[in-house]
Amino acid sequence: MTDYTQPMDKLRSLEIFLATCDSGNFASAARSCNTDPSTVSKAISRLEAQLGLTLFQRSTRQLRITTAGKRYSDKVRKLLLDLTSCEEELRHLNDAPCGTLRINSAACYGHLYLRPLLQAFCQRYPEIKLEIEINDLHVDVIENEIDVALRTGFVKDSRLVARRLSPMDFLTCVSPRYLEVHGVPRCADDFQQHSWIGFRIKETQQLQPIFLPNAKGEYLPYVLERTHITDDGEAMAHMCVDGMGFAQLPHFLAKLGLQSGTLVSLFPYYRPPQPDNGVFAIYPKREYLPAKVRVFIEFMASSLEAAGEGTNYTWAENWVPVVNFPV
Template sequence: MDKLRALELFIATCEEGSFAAASAYCNTDPSAVSKAISRLEAQLQVTLIQRSTRQLSVTDAGKQYLSTARKLLQELSACEGEIKHLNDSPCGVLKVNSAVCYGHLYLRPVLAAFCARYPEIKLDLQINDLHTDVIESGVDIAIRTGYVKDSRLVAKRLSPMDFFVCASPDYLAKNGTPALREDFKAHQWIGFRIKETQQLQPVYLPDEQGDYALYGLEPSHITDDGEMMVAMCEDGLGFAQLPHFLAKAGLEAGRLVSVYPHFRPPQIENGVFAIYPKRTYLPAKVRVFLSYLADALEKQNESAYQTWAERVAYVR
């Protein structure tokens, strides 16, 4: 910073013609200007400005240095302006990484309207269920289920994650509705394998008091794709425990029914999160995307604290 300040004072001296005028222009005192230029000359081991009692004159070396210094500070100023514009104006490439199901079911429906509102933002979408290092991959926002414990990141909850135990109406008509959780052992069950860990998603079922707890079930079928699990459930291949965003379309259309009220795991990390690098100044493109997504969720009765799941009727 001292070098930049010295360059500013040197340029001002050359343009204003004296230490006094340069000091007034730069809001400092003449001795500070003189000392700054003397330090530059000592570092370069050349004379930049000839001093006399009557006037200052810039040497040939000083003129060459002045030309370069001007270009450097102009380029720096232009760069700073561009960076500030990127931070203040919604523009540039927005790199979003999303879990597959959430990306297809919740992000895709809002993208066209978002891009129409912010035409200077270009989307770079990565849709996968694999762990992504947000910092290393240069991702602006990652949409993930579950909280990521990383001090370099901010995790903003978009909504809780509510679960339903679902089946198709045809399956229930043919096989009946379980009365107790033990009855599920006599039914077909569709399990979900988590790609990252290759572990089966734990199943929660209520006891006679209605308290949900982990329950061991041997799945009849297994898939690692959420939309496939929904399709298998709708096609009558058995029961499935589905997060609200996967169950939504099937429940609304009547292709699925829930046999219990929705269940929300108690862990603090439960939910759908927008994860992004911790920064002092959040770029405008990130701010507007988060705001737009939150508004879109609110229109379908979802927020950081609740989902539409509590309004869903269930069959018993």
């Protein structure tokens, strides 16, 4: 019975076997394989024992391949050529930006930040085909064969690498129309009289806390009753634009509304101090990162930088609120 418990030894034996077939003697085969004749002789004997076949007829003056040895060499040569071709193809796929790239993204970030960049990415890398999954499920990246996931909040998994693309900054937003109807809050007690739109985190079913600045400008958790609650970030932003109340929105959800004037912000941005706060590109640990993953992450980072965002900053740092007073 053939022993495959040492595949590298078997592969080495096959290489030595072909070198012996080509050279016709152990000494020449040893030179081409950078070893000694004794090692070649032992490798051939071990291969013959595994196969239960005589591959070479030996004499003191001559080494002659048998019929079985010739047939075996033809098959082995083809297999090794196929293996080399496969390795070269895989190396090309790993080293060149090509092939199918599977991306999983958090819903809001996927719609607002990822989707607008896809056409430019594909134009730059036409050999890459995309498979996009957009949802708020924290899928197992490795089990689901995801190449890269865009997530808000760090995934603590030792099998994964998490590269922060930006912090996640929050802004206290409201529509100008709401302020026209209900007035601008001037003190802490005023907020109790206003409508708030809360966000329920799907994974934990807990409400996202509200943080507001004190007299020193320090952000502290603030207890407010939510008038309306949703578990969809885009719905929360649209409800805020529609004048249904205040909402504390992450920067990527607040951006379009603030830039268009359909939303205004009341305070400077709030950035949670936890190190796991932010937007991350998450991908499996591997010694040789495929080029398609590498160029995508670099493309995202450079695109965000052009839009005023980076590893440790977002555009929200420079946004001027319409109302800025201590609560």
